[in-house]
Amino acid sequence: xxxxxxxxxxxxxxxxxxxxxxxxxxxxxxxxxxxxxxxxxxxxxxxxxxxxxxxxxxxxxxxxxxxxxxxxxxxxxxxxxxxxxxxxxxxxxxxxxxxxxxxxxxxxxxxxxxxxxxxxxxxxxxxxxxxxxxxxxxxxxxxxxxxxxxxxxxxxxxxxxxxxxxxxxxxxxxxxxxxxxxxxxxxxxxxxxxxxxxxxxxxxxxxxxxxxxxxxxxxxxxxxxxxxxxxxxxxxxxxxxxxxxxxxxxxxxxxxxxxxxxxxxxxxxxxxxxxxxxxxxxxxxxxxxxxxxxxxxxxxxxxxxxxxxxxxxxxxxxxxxxxxxxxxxxxxxxxxxxxxxxxxxxxxxxxxxxxxxxxxxxxxxxxxxxxxxxxxxxxxxxxxxxxxxxxxxxxxxx
Amino acid sequence: xxxxxxxxxxxxxxxxxxxxxxxxxxxxxxxxxxxxxxxxxxxxxxxxxxxxxxxxxxxxxxxxxxxxxxxxxxxxxxxxxxxxxxxxxxxxxxxxxxxxxxxxxxxxxxxxxxxxxxxxxxxxxxxxxxxxxxxxxxxxxxxxxxxxxxxxxxxxxxxxxxxxxxxxxxxxxxxxxxxxxxxxxxxxxxxxxxxxxxxxxxxxxxxxxxxxxxxxxxxxxxxxxxxxxxxxxxxxxxxxxxxxxxxxxxxxxxxxxxxxxxxxxxxxxxxxxxxxxxxxxxxxxxxxxxxxxxxxxxxxxxxxxxxxxxxxxxxxxxxxxxxxxxxxxxxxxxxxxxxxxxxxxxxxxxxxxxxxxxxxxxxx
Numbered sequence: 147x148x149x150x151x152x153x154x155x156x157x158x159x160x161x162x163x164x165x166x167x168x169x170x171x172x173x174x175x176x177x178x179x180x181x182x183x184x185x186x187x188x189x190x191x192x193x194x195x196x197x198x199x200x201x202x203x204x205x206x207x208x209x210x211x212x213x214x215x216x217x218x219x220x221x222x223x224x225x226x227x228x229x230x231x232x233x234x235x236x237x238x239x240x241x242x243x244x245x246x247x248x249x250x251x252x253x254x255x256x257x258x259x260x261x262x263x264x265x266x267x268x269x270x271x272x273x274x275x276x277x278x279x280x281x282x283x284x285x286x287x288x289x290x291x292x293x294x295x296x297x298x299x300x301x302x303x304x305x306x307x308x309x310x311x312x313x314x315x316x317x318x319x320x321x322x323x324x325x326x327x328x329x330x331x332x333x334x335x336x337x338x339x340x341x342x343x344x345x346x347x348x349x350x351x352x353x354x355x356x357x358x359x360x361x362x363x364x365x366x367x368x369x370x371x372x373x374x375x376x377x378x379x380x381x382x383x384x385x386x387x388x389x390x391x392x393x394x395x396x397x398x399x400x401x402x403x404x405x406x407x408x409x410x411x412x413x414x415x416x417x418x419x420x421x422x423x424x425x426x427x428x429x430x431x432x433x434x435x436x437x438x439x440x441x442x443x444x445x446x447x448x449x450x451x452x453x454x455x456x457x458x459x460x461x462x463x464x465x466x467x468x469x470x471x472x473x474x475x476x477x478x479x480x481x482x483x484x485x486x487x488x489x490x491x492x493x494x495x496x497x498x499x500x501x502x503x504x505x506x507x508x509x510x511x512x513x514x515x516x517x518x519x520x521x522x523x524x525x526x527x528x529x530x531x532x533x534x535x536x537x538x539x540x541x542x543x544x
Numbered sequence: 545x546x547x548x549x550x551x552x553x554x555x556x557x558x559x560x561x562x563x564x565x566x567x568x569x570x571x572x573x574x575x576x577x578x579x580x581x582x583x584x585x586x587x588x589x590x591x592x593x594x595x596x597x598x599x600x601x602x603x604x605x606x607x608x609x610x611x612x613x614x615x616x617x618x619x620x621x622x623x624x625x626x627x628x629x630x631x632x633x634x635x636x637x638x639x640x641x642x643x644x645x646x647x648x649x650x651x652x653x654x655x656x657x658x659x660x661x662x663x664x665x666x667x668x669x670x671x672x673x674x675x676x677x678x679x680x681x682x683x684x685x686x687x688x689x690x691x692x693x694x695x696x697x698x699x700x701x702x703x704x705x706x707x708x709x710x711x712x713x714x715x716x717x718x719x720x721x722x723x724x725x726x727x728x729x730x731x732x733x734x735x736x737x738x739x740x741x742x743x744x745x746x747x748x749x750x751x752x753x754x755x756x757x758x759x760x761x762x763x764x765x766x767x768x769x770x771x772x773x774x775x776x777x778x779x780x781x782x783x784x785x786x787x788x789x790x791x792x793x794x795x796x797x798x799x800x801x802x803x804x805x806x807x808x809x810x811x812x813x814x815x816x817x818x819x820x821x822x823x824x825x826x827x828x829x830x831x832x833x834x835x836x837x838x839x840x841x842x843x844x845x846x847x848x849x850x851x852x853x854x855x856x857x858x859x860x861x862x863x864x865x866x867x868x869x870x871x872x873x874x875x876x877x878x879x880x881x882x883x884x885x886x887x888x889x890x891x892x893x894x895x896x897x898x899x900x901x902x903x904x905x906x907x908x
Contacts, residue, residue, distance in 0.1 A: 147613055148546045149831045218545070428902045436846040436901065443824035450545045464817040534813035535806070541816055542789045544803035 149446065151218070159222045166230040169195060173498075179231040179406070181512040182496045183354065186311045190266045192233045197264050203240065210248055210260060217392050217452050228398030236308065239263035239270035243316050246333065246382050250374035259314075259335070271309040273317035273336070273360060274383070277302060281532045283318070284327040284380065288362060290319035290334055292369070292376075297321075297334060299342075299365040305526070309345055309358040312338050318383055321376050333379035335371040342366070352518040353491070387528075391462045392452050395445045395469035400438055403476045407431065410483050410510060421483055434475045441468045460540040463533035470523040470530065477517040480510065488514045547827070553617045556599055556609075560621040563594055568625055570876050577628050577736025581702040588629040592657025596622075597635045600772075605643040606655050612833030615768060616775040616826055623779020626880055628737045630699040632772045634660040638707050640765045641718060645753035650720075659704040661720075664694035664742045665762060672892040674709065674762050681710035681719060681749060688712070688719060689746040698890075700740035701730045708742075708749060714756030719749030735886035736879060767844050770891050771829050774851045777887045778826050780880050781819045781858050787877055788812065788862045795867075808865055815861050818854045825850040845901040851887065852894030859884040 151159070174192055177184055196202040205220050206212030215223065227235075235241075240263060247256050262268040279285045288301025299319060309315065315336050322330030336343070342365035348357045374382055411422035411431060421427050448461045481488045490505040491514075506513065524530045538544060549557070568587065576584045591597070599614050601607025609615075615636065622631060635654055638661035642651040653659035670676035679692025690710050697706065706721045725747040728740040753761055792803030792812060802808055829847035832840045859881035863870040870877050888894060 147549065147827065147831065149827070151545060423906075429898055432898055432902045432905070435905075436849055436898075437821070439828065439843070439846055440821040440824045440850055443828050444820055446545055447547050447824065447827075450547045453545070460816075461820075464820055467813075467817060468821070531810065534810045537813040537816055538803070538809040542792055542803055542809075542812065544793060544801065544809065 149443070151222070155218055155222060158219055159226060162223055162226040163230070165199070166226060166232060169199070170230055170232050171195075174233055175231040177496075178233050179402075180496070180509045181516045184233050186269070186308075189233055189236065190269075193235065193264075193266055196235075197266075202235070202264055203244075205241070206244065207248065210244075210256070211264075218449060221393055221449055224393045225398035228396070229402050231402065236269075238272045238307070238316075239268065242272060242386050243270055246316075246373060246386050249385065250333075250382050254370075255335075255373065268313045269308075269311050271306050271312035271315050271338075273303040273306060273315045275303060275305040277304050277359075281529050283383070284331070286318055286320060286331065288317065288319050290321050290332060290367070292321070295369050297367045297369060297372070299334070299336065299362045299367055301362050303360040303362075304348070304357075306345075306358045306360050307356060309338075309360055310347060310355065314338060315360065316373075318379050321379075328380040330377050331379040331383070332376050333373040333382045334367055335373065336362075336365065336367050340365050340367065350519065351521070352515040354515065354519060356519075391458065391465075392445070392449050394462055395441055395465040396473060397438070397442050397445050397469075400469070400472050400476060401442075403473070403480070404431075404435060404438060406509075407476060407480050407483065410480065410507065413507065414483050414485070427479075427483070430475075430479060434472060434479065437468070437475075438472050441465070441472060444468070460537045463528075463536045463540075466527065467524075467530045467533050473523055474520050477513070477520045481513045481517045484510055484513050491515070549613065549617060553609075553613060556595070556614075557617050557621050559594055560591075560596060560618065561624070563590065564621070564625040564627065568627065570626060570879065573626060573628060574736055574879055577738075578732050580730060580738055582699055582732065582736075582738030583629045587627075588631075588660075589657050591627075591629055591631060592635075592655070596631060597639070597655050597657060600631075600636050601639060601643060601651070601655060605639075605648070606652050612768075612771050612830035615771045615833070616830040619772040619775035620779040620782075620826075623776035623781075624783050626780065626783070626883060628735075628883075630660070630662075630737075632769060632776070633662055633698040634703065636772050637663045637765050637769050640768050641707055641752060641761055644761055644764055645718075647720075647752065653704075660699070660702065661705050661707060662697050662700050662703050663765065664697045664700070664706045664721075664726075665709040666695055667693060668695045670695075672896045674766065675716065675759060677709050677711050677716050679708065679710040679744065681712045681717060682746075683712075684746075684748070687748040687750055690719060690721060690744040690749045691746055692744055694742040694744075696733075696739045697728075697742045698733070698737065698739045700728055700742060701738055706742065707752065708744065708747075709758050709762060710749070712755055716758035716762070717755050718752040718758045718761055720752055721747050721749045725749075733886065735883040763841075766891055767833060767840075770844050770848045771826070771833055773887055773890055774822075774826050774829060774847050777851045777855050777884055778819075778822055780884045780887075781822060781855070784858055784862045784877065784880050784884070785816065785819055787880075788815070788865055791866055802865075811861055811865060815858055818857055822851060822854045822858075825854075839904075842901055842904045845897040845904060848892055849894045849897040849901060852897065855884045855887055856894075 203211050204213045204215055204223055208214040276286045290297040290299045315338055317334045317336055318331050319334050320330055321332040342363045344361040346359045347355045412420050414421040416424050448458050484506055487506045492505055492511050495511050596618055598607040599609040599618050602610035639651055639654045665674050667678055681688040681690050703723050705723050708719050708721050709716055727743045730740045733739050793801055795802050825847040828843050832843040863881055866877055869875050
């Protein structure tokens, strides 16, 4: 066995790290590190810097302008981005819609949409979830009825992440109620400016506005916006969801958060001694650090397997469960390390040039919000309960 | 990155697996574990003959392996079949100390399986801390006179001799003591094996290595023992995993296999993913053994902690999922579960290693 990355891979890691050190704007890194809200402008600014370098589409095939990096290099790139506190790239266009268009879309759709999602012309959001459906995606009801050259769409989507900024939405819609539930679903691209679309914010428990409800009333969508064949949308949706996910565990992000927590715990005092030396707190930190250490090796095993031609099966589900639980534990410990001050909401300290007093240590003003926001991770992307069903089904056949 | 074992190691694993599958019924193992010396001598000889012990040592010391992954491969296979022949206690651990102190002739006998030694290092008051040593060693002519008590010396009965830790003017040192120079009180152990309380009253001991170097030697032996015992635990977990999956598939209640119940599916999913974490921990420790990395000690501690925590979870959950049958002596599962739990009592339990991990982190 050899747990090390090859020399070439290590050199690649250095190249990425050096480039990030020189090109990641300090203000964006600070916002990301402090978990302060990123504006659309901030996100697009970073996207364009990466695009100029040719690294935005790092995981695309070369024929579509990708880098040709193998899964190991892709992983290293993502890991370094997380460690450097680069803003997270929104996955909806680049990682979700793009692979579907490349595999199932028409040449015209590929030529039109792919460049526009890279240069920031089109901001995409995802129209999968519906009220009452939860993780049972196939129960969706939003209907698209063919009328000449158009589909007429009626229904409602929910949990539409950053849909308030979106120019376009890719939707799963019901085009037939015959046969099995999975068989009458189609994959439709819809311009958010079309009359009849109403986006309403959902305010989440952390106070933020990240997700939305999207209502469709007699929305007229050109038939050419159908991806692939009518009633075959479930196949495309499944392709999207099972797309190789070797970095679902978020090891880089969690390592970064752990280091932040450790420095916080060294500076916070309890009984005149650093909190990091409090036996109970130290034990909780050590447990999560060890779990993360083990998960990192588990993640590398999956990565090596995929690089060797294997496909992740239940391992993706395992990594999702482990990754989200570790992430949540870290947000919990960070909140607890702040003591009473975790209660304070002080958005003013995010303002550029803020010079006033701090209630919480600098950079930790969002700890409680982050904790509450992260409750979502074990719910979304197929809840952790659904992941457990997948694991047992794949391994025991039950 | 490459997570595959070398061809040689795969062949070694296959050889051990085949031998045990053909010749090692669990009923005989359980029977032997409850009577002195706590294992079957014929199988100890058989494993030595297969090269199982030689695989644990480097070529320079008369073996053909000796790396962390050699140790891991051997003990994972032994764990799968719940082997209680004392390859770890009477070969890996004393052999490591003999190799480090230049006792080549003695090591040769250990590798051949013709002599057995055991480490007598823990004292009743120490609670896993091998640096808590009251046993004294006074110079007496060519040798030292050792006085003190050692607790739970595994498979002591029938040993050729013991490696005993004792305090000299220079600190903790290790001594070779002949079997007839000590007094043993023997008993059987909860997981099916034997152990003894060992008392020394001015027993003659020959210094092994440098005077005062005992701490470093014990650390080296402990690191290798932890890789071995954690791999053994992983092997046990794999067998438990197979048994429990099969049980969920076949045992029916309310007209369906019990594995159809989501309550049990989710418990099983937790067990499955924790076993993968245990495997990662063992890989990490086996790898760390071969490197001079500064965090080697932390990784070893993290691994033993992980195995202690996950082992308990796997043992308890598997019994729960089996229901009443899991509680019976006749059914194999319980014997595997017992060994898995008892492994937490060897070479430091999960709390001991969590505290160690924290201490080592302060220095970093």
